[in-house]
Amino acid sequence: MIEKDSNITLVKSDKSLKDGKKLRKPRIGRLNSALDVRREMARVYKKARHGEMDLTELNGYIKALSAMLVPIRDTELEERIKRLEGNG
Known part of the structure; x- marks a missing residue:
C-alpha cells in the first residue's frame, strides 16, 4: 500500500513472507568499542560482497x-x- 503526502511517499508493508512467517529485523550489535565498530564494518562489507547491499x-x-x-x-x-x- 502506498500513501502520498505532498513530497513524501510512504510504502507500507506487512513485513511477512509468502508462507506467512514474519520477517525479522536485522540484528544490530552494540557499537561501544573500536572492536564492535570493526565487526560491524566487516558485516556490512560481507553483505555487499554477497550482493545483499549495493556499493552506495x-x-x-x-x-x-x-x-x-x-x-x-x-x-x-x-x-x-x-x-x-594511575589515575583510573
Whole structure:
C-alpha cells in the first residue's frame, strides 16, 4: 500500500513472507568499542560482497562507522592513559 503526502511517499508493508512467517529485523550489535565498530564494518562489507547491499549503501555505512570510530578510539586512549598514570 502506498500513501502520498505532498513530497513524501510512504510504502507500507506487512513485513511477512509468502508462507506467512514474519520477517525479522536485522540484528544490530552494540557499537561501544573500536572492536564492535570493526565487526560491524566487516558485516556490512560481507553483505555487499554477497550482493545483499549495493556499493552506495555500503559506502554510506562505512563513512558513518568511520566517523563513530574516532571518538570511540579517543575515549579508549584516554582510559588507557589514565590507567597507566594511575589515575583510573
